Amino acid sequence: xxLTFDPFRDFDRLAGQVFGTAGGxxxxxxxxxxxxxxxxxxVLHCDLAGIDPGSVDVSVDGRVLTIRAExxxxxxxxxxxxxxxxxxxxxxxxxxxxxxLDLDRISATWQDGVLTLTIPVAEQAKPRRIPIGTTGxxxxxxxxxxxxxxxxx
Numbered sequence: 273x274x275l276t277f278d279p280f281r282d283f284d285r286l287a288g289q290v291f292g293t294a295g296g297x298x299x300x301x302x303x304x305x306x307x308x309x310x311x312x313x314x315v316l317h318c319d320l321a322g323i324d325p326g327s328v329d330v331s332v333d334g335r336v337l338t339i340r341a342e343x344x345x346x347x348x349x350x351x352x353x354x355x356x357x358x359x360x361x362x363x364x365x366x367x368x369x370x371x372x373l374d375l376d377r378i379s380a381t382w383q384d385g386v387l388t389l390t391i392p393v394a395e396q397a398k399p400r401r402i403p404i405g406t407t408g409x410x411x412x413x414x415x416x417x418x419x420x421x422x423x424x425x
Contacts, residue, residue, distance in 0.1 A: 302363040303341065312398060314373070314391040318365070321385040322358065328387060332375050339387065340364045372396075 306317045320328065320341050327342040345360040369375060374394040381388045 302359045303339065303365050305365065312393045314393070316367075316389040316391065318387040318389075319385065320363075320387055323385070325382045325387075328382070330378075330380050330387075330389065332369075332378065335369045335371075335375070337367045337369055337375070337378075337389075337391075338364065339366075339389075341387075 304319050308315055318339060320343075323341045323343045329338075329340045331338050331340075340362065341364075342362045343358070343360045369391070372394050374392040377392050379390045381390075
């Protein structure tokens with residue numbers, strides 16, 4: 273038997289509206305994401321379960337990355353909802369990207385309701401060695417041979 277009357281449901285809903293939480297727990301988000309760095313690129317995963325991949329739009333304007341997706345509501349006339357928690361409509365996330373990213377080479381893939389963006393680090397932002405020049409001699413690159421030459425000077 274399904275309980276269709278819940279005397280605490282309205283209190284949970286009201287608390288969620290006032291405090292931005294669902295049922296007093298952590299704040300819910302329509303498009304939760306994970307972001308991490310792996311080597312020379314950042315990886316962003318967005319959970320978009322139940323969303324048609326054709327409705328997803330990823331764009332970059334200046335340094336702002338925008339992800340927009342739409343989940344349509346069920347329109348079955350013979351459906352009697354018992355509980356409805358999955359939000360419908362248009363969802364959007366905007367992220368301001370740092371200067372050290374190559375926004376022209378972002379790639380996107382879709383698998384099992386998860387949008388994955390790979391954002392490469394720009395070449396000029398990657399760590400690199402700076403050769404040290406000496407007066408009257410060749411530039412040093414920090415190798416062991418160069419260290420011996422420095423010790424003798």
